[in-house]
Amino acid sequence: MPAPATTPVLLHNGLLIDGTGGEPVKDGAVLVVDGTVRWAGPSAAHPGLPDGTRRIDVRGDTILPGFIDCHVHMAAPGTSMSHAEIAAMPRSLLTFLAAPRMKQTLEAGVTTARDLGGADAGHRRAVESGLLPGPRLLIAVAMLSPTGGHGDFRAAHDDGAVDSTMGRLADGPAECRRAVRGVLRQGADCVKIAATGGVWSPTDQPDDDGFLEDEIRTITDIAAGHRGKKVAAHAQGRGGILNAVRGGVASVEHGYEIDDEAIDLMLERGTFLVPTLTTAHTDPDPAKAAPWAYAKKKHWQEVARTHIPHAVERGVRVAMGTDCGIAEHGTNLRELGHLVDCGMTPMGALRAGTSEAAELLGLAHEIGTLEPGKRADVVIARGNPLTDIHALGRPENILLVMKDGVAYKDVDGLTGEPISR
Numbered sequence: 001m002p003a004p005a006t007t008p009v010l011l012h013n014g015l016l017i018d019g020t021g022g023e024p025v026k027d028g029a030v031l032v033v034d035g036t037v038r039w040a041g042p043s044a045a046h047p048g049l050p051d052g053t054r055r056i057d058v059r060g061d062t063i064l065p066g067f068i069d070c071h072v073h074m075a076a077p078g079t080s081m082s083h084a085e086i087a088a089m090p091r092s093l094l095t096f097l098a099a100p101r102m103k104q105t106l107e108a109g110v111t112t113a114r115d116l117g118g119a120d121a122g123h124r125r126a127v128e129s130g131l132l133p134g135p136r137l138l139i140a141v142a143m144l145s146p147t148g149g150h151g152d153f154r155a156a157h158d159d160g161a162v163d164s165t166m167g168r169l170a171d172g173p174a175e176c177r178r179a180v181r182g183v184l185r186q187g188a189d190c191v192k193i194a195a196t197g198g199v200w201s202p203t204d205q206p207d208d209d210g211f212l213e214d215e216i217r218t219i220t221d222i223a224a225g226h227r228g229k230k231v232a233a234h235a236q237g238r239g240g241i242l243n244a245v246r247g248g249v250a251s252v253e254h255g256y257e258i259d260d261e262a263i264d265l266m267l268e269r270g271t272f273l274v275p276t277l278t279t280a281h282t283d284p285d286p287a288k289a290a291p292w293a294y295a296k297k298k299h300w301q302e303v304a305r306t307h308i309p310h311a312v313e314r315g316v317r318v319a320m321g322t323d324c325g326i327a328e329h330g331t332n333l334r335e336l337g338h339l340v341d342c343g344m345t346p347m348g349a350l351r352a353g354t355s356e357a358a359e360l361l362g363l364a365h366e367i368g369t370l371e372p373g374k375r376a377d378v379v380i381a382r383g384n385p386l387t388d389i390h391a392l393g394r395p396e397n398i399l400l401v402m403k404d405g406v407a408y409k410d411v412d413g414l415t416g417e418p419i420s421r
């Protein structure tokens, strides 16, 4: 169990980037009391410090909010991805394998992650209770998918069991109702659906439609009626992207073939794009990937390269998500560099990974910025990400990670306390 964060802490002498998109503060500071941000601003202007406050000199490095990855799969292994291997594993083994990945993700600077298929309420509780170090988790349990869609990992000749760790099948609004209520009953914080086919599902293509608009609308309505839960749509081809946006989803995941028609609708409705460029830019391993998956992946990487920068240029709201699990775990902040390569400003990319991601998750009142009253999720990163955003993607540059005021990584011993978690 992490010790409760009782000692007040003043992190000072850093470049403060608070996640709001406001001007960075040179020689900035953050005061953390009881796991909460009490104050943030120029060091010279800090308020009176509570008795016993520990002062931590961050030596000119950068103070940032903890990052938020809106698209991970803790149950999936990374680049050596094979659904056949996953399907053959006992559930308990998948869970044990997820534990070090969760730690790795936290140490990469991600203090909150949304798992869009594979992790269940046990993963979330293991972190909440302090049993395992990891990012605060939001879970979708499994991806809902039509038969033969992106959540249907059966080989074409296989007519056997339909549900798997990652996918759960439903066809038509009536079955969609049952399926969405099923994942909500299992504690889903959000709902993941397949609005198109995908790369790793054996019997479809990324531009095949998944759920149709009436099915998607059914799901978004039911989710909204459960304390405003949001729906994330895996959507790669243009037709499915449009079905998803018209059906009322909160985010288009991947969005590789996004076009002006979809962009117009998303701007009108405030729909987020989570472009998962980390996985888009990860080359498939020809030794591991099935030939059909390899061919799909190579083609759709190019589709993403041509369409995503246009969506960025037109100002679609972007939240950071990596699809780590399909891409390698633990280097999540590479995504920020990819976003800048697609035309975002470094500050825009930092917002996508903090305050904008918090908006998408419905948690902007708790996380995503370093403002009074927010949870004290704080990252100290080496150097200045506004001049070298790519440095954040190398975990050795993430010097300190604090979640709810508790340090989980402290490579230089800045806190003066050993980290043994």
Ligand SMILES: [Zn+2]
Binding pocket: 071, 072, 073, 116, 323, 326
């Ligand atoms: Zn995914």
